[in-house]
Amino acid sequence: MSTTNGLIGQSVKRVEDKRFITGMGRYTDDIILPLQTYTSFVRSFYAHAKIVSVDTSAAAKMPGVVAIFTGADVAAINGVPCGWQVNFKNGDTMKEPKHPLLVADKVRHAGDAVAMVIAETREQAKDAAEAVMVEYVELPVVVNAAEAVKPGAPLVHDDVPNNICFDWELGNPKSEVDEAMSKATHVTTLEFVNQRMVANAIEPRSYIGSYDAANEKYTLYTSTQNPHLIRLLLCAFVLGIPEHKVRVVGPDVGGGFGSKIFHYTEEALVTWASKKINRPVKWTAERSESFLLDAHGRDHITKAEMGFDNDGKIEALRVKTFANLGAYLSSFGPCVPTYLHGTLLQGLYTTPKINVDVTGVFTNTTVVDAYRGAGRPEATYLLERLIDLAALEMGKDPVELRYKNFIPPFDGVNQPGYQTQVALQYDSGNYEGVLTKGLEMLGYADFRAKQMEAVRNGKLLGVGFSTYIEACGIAPSAVVGSLGARAGLYEVGQVRVQPTGKVSVFTGSHSHGQGHETTFAQVVAGKLGIPMEDVEIIHGDSDSVAFGMGTYGSRSIAVGGTAIVKSIEKIVEKGKIIAAHKLEASAGDIDFADGKFTVKGTDKSIGFADIALTAYVPHVYPKDLEPGLDFSSFYDPANFTFPFGCHIAVVEVEKETGKVILKRFIAVDDVGNIINPMIVEGQIHGGLVQGIGQALFEGAEYDDNGQLTNGSYMDYCMPRADDFPVFETASQVTPCPHNPLGVKGAGEAGAIGSTPAVVNAVIDALWSGGHKVKDIRMPLTSERVWKAMQ
């Protein structure tokens, strides 16, 4: 099938923009249902405390109060489930304590909900929540994963010994890795923290549950990245209500970055309570609640060792990580530090022996789950910090060290995919290409001279590299199923050609900033040879979209886009049969291009809209062919996709203050074929700021009492516009060999590659001035950098 009108590959302006720039977007909190009530939660101030009593009597008498529910009221309801099972090394299944909708026995992190107060207005609900009296007995607290596994540490769950959810390993047997490491002529060791991050979507989570008693049907409006997945979890795992009696709508959603993938207790509670009170129930998080309750990301404590031979070839990699999972298991919490982290530790290098050992740990903190990149930034940070540090230690050039260890180029068609030591098979790659391009943009040939000149002038200038790979297009269901996933990870795309030839496309890939309404329309219009205006992309409503698994893991174009392409192929195939009948030819002799069905070698043709009309007004029509032109397809990918790239940071470090000034940032990303370069670049820019934000500004900090000490925008340093230079971006294209669009996905690349580049640049700057510092804990605040220089 040819693409005909040149739409694919063009920076088409976004069709969704109009509603957002005029204030006509419709986010969940914008919706007010008739007779809607508001809920406010009574949340624990303590990180760990036994609940002695909950007294709601005074609150119940407050003005406007409709209902109050406590842990006792929901004790018989299941908790929110975990969607991924990780096993212990000995084969035992992970520890999976209940994550109750409201807590009855003891609170396990600051913000844990004890009661739900429903009232006529937002303010009345808040007033009454303040009047609920909860008596606690404080318990000892543990917040650090490495501390939590030590004997005698406080237990977050009484029945989880040593707070260990699982211990897990992947790769070559540890004995083989130990042996290879012992033979290495140089071993670079790094002990570091990949700090806890807060996703901080600017739209706080918001839900409305409503119940239609006449039809016994629930509707949940939710700021989610995956409405169908929420419906599945809500119905089958939590409330035990029939799935066909629940409609889940994800309207416009104001950013997610992972934090809106997960099924949260509040979603289940507003749905459940709407039937209890027979009125709609709305909850919208305040920012302080977003900080305390939206799943956090990262939080690894890691020791990593990389062994090299005389020549600088990597011989072995050994990794031990304590992964903080928070107080409960979030929807995909166990998967992130294991199958999304350990599996990426091959990086771009031919390392022959790799062993990764991860202990998943409960602590008295907010749950941890996927945050933009999810596991892959942690793996990239580990590898790329090690390799730049190794270069400094061995007196080698970090660029040369990379070239020496890169997996050679392979296209996945003429050369096979690359089998890693850590379970994955890379699809296609040209890793030297992105580095070479990045070096050209940087002008690396002159950089070291400039750096020496800076030193002579009393300044510290540094360059840091990061050549990353990620696994996207999540995921082949059979593969992830064998690794513990409790869901399939296919996607669904339905293409409904209307009788007039206009096209409605229903996709399970929810869009919350990614621009699917444009990119997918480009694919459909491009493939069908019709104008973009004739295509509408519909997503986010489980009653109109057949099914779907949602948006995460940079999967939308690779998996959701391919599902749509499969439906287009069916439409063209059926269109050819109809056209053959009308043109009195055989279907095999019909070509489809430029929106026209043509008899090969003739000028006899019929337009797409005519075929559509014929399909719905089948007066002259092939015998035994069903009317209509409407196909739905499930696409389960053959493999992950593996985008990769090279990020380079140039920084200046102020000697007197330790302040890091980001002078340049270069990103060369290879995300396979590109449908809309403008949108892809936008995705990269956003990812860069989150990745650089982790390096320089952001990080959740808990004190020893389990209080999140920077749980507000006054305290948590969000990246701002004037923190950044103009980004220098470029792309290389190595098509994905196993999907028809040749696409790999671009949503997370910026956040995965950028963090270590910045930290490496700071370390490089310090070494240039004689400060041989191995590591500075992120974020690299002035204070930390200044201290490192003393």
Added chain:
Amino acid sequence: MQIKVKVNGVDHSHDVEPRLLLVHYLRDTLRLTGTHIGCETSLCGSCTIHVNKKAAKSCSMLAVQADGCEITTIEGLAANGELHPLQEGFKEMHGLQCGFCTPGIIMTAADFLSQVPDPTEEEIRYALKGNFCRCTGYHNIVKSIKYAAAKMKEEVTV
């Protein structure tokens, strides 16, 4: 308390609770939901509107404080159905992704450009200090504002 306000050129009069935030008045009472709430603490800038032609964060003002004021929200920015140059700029330069922060940023930028019609890159980035965007990395927002500045200059010249 009784308040009178003019919002996007339309006069309104309502009896409001003294503690009602201006942003809730706009969103819930007037159903102008283009103004968003991202933090309730005046830091994220999603709720930025114009009060008497100056940018203000409506999450940190009480509705009663707006009594007698003239207010413009994102819904009132386009004149006679024509997009404001900033709205056009954000579309042309891909200055938005999820769109949640966008109304606040456009309102901030509109006030900024009225004071600094020909800003430098640095001045634009500084002017955005009170607005968070988590999607775009600000890169294309800066370009969008530059686009609008150029367009507005052109309009003045013409």
